[in-house]
Amino acid sequence: xxxxxxxxxxxxxxxxxxxxxxxxxxxxxxxxxxxxxxxxxxxxxxxxxxxxxxxxxxxxxxxxxxxxxxxxxxxxxxxxxxxxxxxxxxxxxxxxxxxxxxxxxxxxxxxxxxxxxxxxxxxxxxxxxxxxxxxxxxxxxxxxxxxxxxxxxxxxxxxxxxxxxxxxxxxxxxxxxxxxxxxxxxxxxxxxxxxxxxxxxxxxxxxxxxxxxxxxxxxxxxxxxxxxxxxxxxxxxxxxxxxxxxxxxxxxxxxxxxxxxxxxxxxxxxxxxxxxxx
Amino acid sequence: xxxxxxxxxxxxxxxxxxxxxxxxxxxxxxxxxxxxxxxxxxxxxxxxxxxxxxxxxxxxxxxxxxxxxxxxxxxxxxxxxxxxxxxxxxxxxxxxxxxxxxxxxxxxxxxxxxxxxxxxxxxxxxxxxxxxxxxxxxxxxxxxxxxxxxxxxxxxxxxxxxxxxxxxxxxxxxxxxxxxxxxxxxxxxxxxxxxxxxxxxxxxxxxxxxxxxxxxxxxxxxxxxxxxxxxxxxxxxxxxxxxxxxxxxxxxxxxxxxxxxxxxxxxxxxxxxxxxxxxxxxxxxxxxxxxxxxxxxxxxxxxxxxxxxxxxxxxxxxxxxxxxxxxxxxxxxxxxxxxxxxxxxxxxxxxxxxxxxxxxxxxxxxxxxxxxxxxxxxxxxxxxxxxxxxxxxxxxxxxxxxxxxxxxxxxxxxxxxxxxxxxxxxxxxxxxxxxxxxxxxxxxxxxxxxxxxxxxxxxxxxxxxxxxxxxx
Numbered sequence: 001x002x003x004x005x006x007x008x009x010x011x012x013x014x015x016x017x018x019x020x021x022x023x024x025x026x027x028x029x030x031x032x033x034x035x036x037x038x039x040x041x042x043x044x045x046x047x048x049x050x051x052x053x054x055x056x057x058x059x060x061x062x063x064x065x066x067x068x069x070x071x072x073x074x075x076x077x078x079x080x081x082x083x084x085x086x087x088x089x090x091x092x093x094x095x096x097x098x099x100x101x102x103x104x105x106x107x108x109x110x111x112x113x114x115x116x117x118x119x120x121x122x123x124x125x126x127x128x129x130x131x132x133x134x135x136x137x138x139x140x141x142x143x144x145x146x147x148x149x150x151x152x153x154x155x156x157x158x159x160x161x162x163x164x165x166x167x168x169x170x171x172x173x174x175x176x177x178x179x180x181x182x183x184x185x186x187x188x189x190x191x192x193x194x195x196x197x198x199x200x201x202x203x204x205x206x207x208x209x210x211x212x213x214x215x216x217x218x219x220x221x222x223x224x225x226x227x228x229x230x231x232x233x234x235x236x237x238x239x240x241x242x243x244x245x246x247x248x249x250x251x252x253x254x255x256x257x258x259x260x261x262x263x264x265x266x267x268x269x270x271x272x273x274x275x276x277x278x
Numbered sequence: 279x280x281x282x283x284x285x286x287x288x289x290x291x292x293x294x295x296x297x298x299x300x301x302x303x304x305x306x307x308x309x310x311x312x313x314x315x316x317x318x319x320x321x322x323x324x325x326x327x328x329x330x331x332x333x334x335x336x337x338x339x340x341x342x343x344x345x346x347x348x349x350x351x352x353x354x355x356x357x358x359x360x361x362x363x364x365x366x367x368x369x370x371x372x373x374x375x376x377x378x379x380x381x382x383x384x385x386x387x388x389x390x391x392x393x394x395x396x397x398x399x400x401x402x403x404x405x406x407x408x409x410x411x412x413x414x415x416x417x418x419x420x421x422x423x424x425x426x427x428x429x430x431x432x433x434x435x436x437x438x439x440x441x442x443x444x445x446x447x448x449x450x451x452x453x454x455x456x457x458x459x460x461x462x463x464x465x466x467x468x469x470x471x472x473x474x475x476x477x478x479x480x481x482x483x484x485x486x487x488x489x490x491x492x493x494x495x496x497x498x499x500x501x502x503x504x505x506x507x508x509x510x511x512x513x514x515x516x517x518x519x520x521x522x523x524x525x526x527x528x529x530x531x532x533x534x535x536x537x538x539x540x541x542x543x544x545x546x547x548x549x550x551x552x553x554x555x556x557x558x559x560x561x562x563x564x565x566x567x568x569x570x571x572x573x574x575x576x577x578x579x580x581x582x583x584x585x586x587x588x589x590x591x592x593x594x595x596x597x598x599x600x601x602x603x604x605x606x607x608x609x610x611x612x613x614x615x616x617x618x619x620x621x622x623x624x625x626x627x628x629x630x631x632x633x634x635x636x637x638x639x640x641x642x643x644x645x646x647x648x649x650x651x652x653x654x655x656x657x658x659x660x661x662x663x664x665x666x667x668x669x670x671x672x673x674x675x676x677x678x679x680x681x682x683x684x685x686x687x688x689x690x691x692x693x694x695x696x697x698x699x700x701x702x703x704x705x706x707x708x709x710x711x712x713x714x715x716x717x718x719x720x721x722x723x724x725x726x727x728x729x730x731x732x733x734x735x736x737x738x739x740x741x742x743x744x745x746x747x748x749x750x
Contacts, residue, residue, distance in 0.1 A: 074687065074725055077750030081659050099584060101591075112749045116661035117603035117615040119748070123659055127603035132617045133591055134599050144591055151587035206724035206750075208692060218677045220694040223720050226750075 059230075059245065059252050060093060061086055063181050065174035067198040069233075070190045071205035077112045078206035080158075081123060082228050083185045084115075085247050087156055088124025090183050092250075098182065100130045101148040101155050105141040108160025109189055124250045138162035142169050149176035149184055157186040163194070171197040201234040207244060227255070303327050306359075307459055313340075313350050316458040320373075328376065330369060332456050343387035364388070369456065370448035371396060374404025374422070393449055398423030405444045410437050422448065465499070466559040467491040474513045474552020478542060481510070481553065485538045488558035489531040502527025502566025508538055510547070511555035518547050523597075525588040526581075527566040533586050540593045609700050611661065611716075611747065655698065656718060658728040658748030665745035668729065672744070675735035678717045682729065684746045689727070693720040697731070712738050716747075726750045 066086070070079040087100065102115055114134075117127035131153075135141040138160060145155045155177075159165040165188070174197045177184045186198070193201075207229050212222035225248040232241045244255040283289060300321060307319040307329045316332035333346060340346040347363045354361040364375035366388040375388065378401045388396045400422045403411045414437070419425060425433065425445055434442050446452040467488040475481055485508065496502065503524055510518040522537045591600045601617035608614045670679035678694035695718045702711030712733040720726050728748035733739035 074723075077658075077660050078725060081750045084659060113660040113662040114617065115659060116611075116657055116748060117605065117617070118611075118655075118657040119659040119661065119750075120603075122657060127615075130603060131588065131591070132601045132603070133595055134601075135595055140595060144595065147590060148587055151583050153584065153587060206726070208722070208724040209720060211693065218673060220678055220691065222695050223693045223718055223726070226726065227724060 059086070059089075059243065059254065061090055061183060061185075062199060063183055064177050065170060065184045065186065065196075065198040067170075067186050067188050067196060067201040069188045069193065069201065069203050071203055071229075071231075073110075073190055075190070075205045076110050076187070078226075078228055079202075079204040080112075080115075080187055081226065081247070082202070082204050082230060082245075082252075083156060083187055084120065084123035084125055085252055087154065087183065087185055089251055091154065092124070094181075097126075097129060099153045100125060101144065101153050102130055102132045102157075103135065103141045103144050103148075103155065104133070104158045105135050105138045105160050105162065108138075108158050108162075110158060110160055110187070123247075138164045142173070145184060145186075146172055146176045149173065149180060149182050152180050152182065154182050155184040155186075157184065159186050159188050161189045161192050163192075165192075165194075167195040167197060170195075174198065198234075199236050200232060203231040203233050205229050299327065303329070304459075306354075310350070311459075313346065316456055318456050318458050328373070330372075330456050332458070333365060347387065366396065367393065368448055368450040369454045370406060370444060371400075371450070373406060374400045374448060378404040390450070394423070394426070397421075397426065397448060405441070405448055407441055407444050410441055413437065465492055465495045465501070465563070466557060467495070468555060468557040471554050471556075474554045475556075476549060476552045478549075481542060481549075481556065482535075482539055484556040485542070485558070486531070486535050488556060489535045489538070492558050492560060493529050493531040493534065496529050496560065496563065496566075499563075500565055500567065501560075501563040502529045503534060503560055503562070504564050505560075505562035506534060506538075507559045507561050508541070509555075509557040509559060510553045511557070512550050513552050513554050514550060516550070518553075520545055520547075521561070522589075522593060523562075524585070525592070526585040527564040528585065528589070529566055530582075530586070533589070537589055537593045540590070544594075608703065610703060610714075611657065611700075656695075658718075658726065659750045661728075661748040662746065665730070665747045668744045668746045670729065670731075670744035672731070676715055676731075678719060679729060679731075679744065682727075682744060682746075684727075689721040689725070691719045692722045694718065700730075 068079045068083045070076045091098070091100070104114070115130075115132065117130075120127050120130060131148075133141075133144055135144060141157065141159075142164065145157050148155050155173075165186075173184050173186070176182075188201075205228065207227040209224035209227050212224050214222055225246050227244065227246045230243045230245050232243070234240065245252045246255055247253075279291070300319075303319045303321060307317050310317045310329055310331060314331040314333050314336045318330045320328040320330045331350075333343065337343040337346045340349055343365050347365055351361055351363050362376050362380035364372050364380045364387075366372035366375055367390045371388065371393060375396060379396075379399065398421060401411075402414045402419060402422055402425070405411070405422055405425075407414075414420075414425075419428075422445070425441075426449070430442055433445075443452060447454045469484050469488060475484070492503075492506075504527055505521065505523045508520040508522075510520075512518060520538065520541045522534075522541055524534075524537075528534060588600065598619045601619050603615065604618040605615045606613055666684065668682045668684040670682035672679045676697055678696055679691055681688060681690050683689075697715035697717055700714045700716065702713060714730040714732055715734075716728065716730045718726065718728055726749065727746055729744060729746050731742045731744055733742045735742055
């Protein structure tokens with residue numbers, strides 16, 4: 001009889017039991033458990049507050065969909081690198097280890113090759129937790145991204161030049177990501193900018209790295225930590241901003257003030273920051 | 279027991295395990311399938327178990343009945359079993375001979391005209407009559423041959439009908455059949471229809487139905503599907519076959535049905551005049567135990583859910599489009615690491631909980647899991663499927679490029695590291711392969727490329743070629 005009466009509210013009962021266990025647990029064990037799982041991003045009040053956070057001079061992305069555009073065609077690898085770096089930071093911050101799906105549509109018009117497993121590692125991503133899928137069309141790629149997000153995986157996508165990546169598609173991706181507290185980072189083509197439901201859009205270009213004291217190869221200085229100019233073009237509920245960031249110790253650090261030395265002539269980002277946009 | 283121990287102090291004892299005995303007998307009976315297709319285990323009293331083989335027509339394959347018996351005995355004795363064997367025209371006689379006569383002398387094969395002589399020597403216990411044998415002995419009837427001479431009516435009156443039946447079975451007057459072990463069959467579920475199905479939707483319903491019953495079958499056996507096959511029998515005799523594999527053993531009917539829907543939608547099958555049999559068959563199975571749900575929500579994705587995701591991706595995008603990182607022992611970058619269609623993400627060593635605490639950063643190589651063990655050299659994020667030629671201006675003999683033209687764009691190099699010299703693998707039959715000098719370079723704008731020069735100047739070539747192999 002008892003089982004019959006408790007059946008209708010099974011999930012609720014389970015939730016109640018969970019709460020009870022949480023109460024019963026000694027405080028130390030509880031903090032350990034939550035630290036281990038570190039509360040999925042959706043429950044993290046700091047993360048849920050906004051699409052972007054600046055903590056300890058490091059940038060963090062909130063759950064949902066974010067877009068990355070290269071400043072120029074040749075900046076595409078740099079944009080993907082920043083995208084990977086952001087993903088790595090977010091994964092580390094989330095504490096859980098959701099697998100990562102890297103989706104790429106063939107003929108996307110941004111051909112700088114496939115991600116290289118050993119290179120992923122240098123950008124803080126674990127190749128063993130990554131599934132790499134190549135699709136024939138962007139429709140398939142979008143389907144794969146959405147399905148992965150709904151299943152709790154996080155997504156690195158390359159959208160390419162297709163016009164199928166539109167407001168509806170981005171809305172679906174964004175909602176799928178938020179439903180599970182996941183993160184979807186999508187690379188867009190440098191001059192295909194349509195309407196989008198993404199939380200942020202970044203315009204990225206490579207910056208010269210600081211010269212090393214030592215000589216790298218005959219006569220030329222060695223490579224320092226990679227630097228990028230990240231122009232936050234569009235952000236929900238905030239003004240556009242510009243950061244000079246450096247990938248160091250497996251995290252992005254905002255350079256402040258912008259380095260004056262070793263400056264090179266670079267065109268300013270194409271679209272001027274529009275202050276009125278909210 | 280105490281008496282026995284007193285007599286023989288070194289005697290070892292072990293508890294009887296009837297279940298294990300039955301399993302062993304069953305397994306060995308299957309192994310005996312090499313002698314004959316009709317095999318049945320025949321459990322007698324404990325410690326007195328037998329296997330029945332119907333060798334009709336099989337003997338000539340082994341060069342005669344006697345040779346077959348000898349070979350079967352040799353094979354079983356080689357496995358450490360103490361066995362005796364006999365062959366006779368009836369099951370009853372063979373049973374008795376193998377148990378009571380074969381121990382004293384190798385009786386071998388008893389042909390039909392020697393049944394009477396064989397029975398004359400056989401003890402009455404050999405008739406499979408249990409307790410009745412003791413009664414017969416009290417009357418002085420010790421041999422089965424003694425019974426044949428007696429009037430059947432009085433035997434029935436005194437000892438019951440069982441004795442006469444057993445006697446007749448031994449002499450072959452009454453037929454007795456053997457109940458052979460069925461060959462192991464794979465799980466399947468099928469639906470037949472009097473009227474052919476013409477619509478895809480109704481086919482999908484059948485898939486639902488069959489998936490449910492297949493999964494029930496699997497559940498009783500504790501198995502999960504690794505590979506499942508959907509056979510659609512068209513009314514004109516054509517067979518349409520659709521196969522689906524899973525990343526990890528699966529037993530969720532909804533999931534399997536969903537994979538098959540996808541396959542049905544994509545295959546564009548020609549239903550023709552209709553389909554009258556739908557069969558779902560487990561091609562490959564693997565043990566699948568139930569999993570317990572965690573009590574506390576950790577927010578981690580359920581491994582089962584991820585396996586299902588992989589399956590869906592594979593079905594929709596194609597087998598070799600969904601890939602996982604793999605590594606080989608090689609220094610040539612394109613061989614050293616790449617993507618290959620691989621097994622389940624949540625497979626043994628990578629289960630979610632095992633990794634939850636591990637850092638995902640490159641700073642702590644000690645904690646990165648087994649795939650990459652050696653400290654990784656600096657590698658670019660992206661790598662071109664095949665290196666693309668570039669024109670470079672570089673110092674001779676092995677300086678870094680000062681500028682290079684790739685895809686018709688000129689890049690000025692401001693920073694460079696290298697060379698990282700990779701010799702070709704001589705043990706692979708690429709005689710034309712040359713040494714590569716890899717350079718990581720950064721252009722004036724800060725873009726990073728990975729170039730190599732093919733061929734050592736002077737030693738291998740006079741005009742080294744440059745290739746771009748990766749970026750960033």
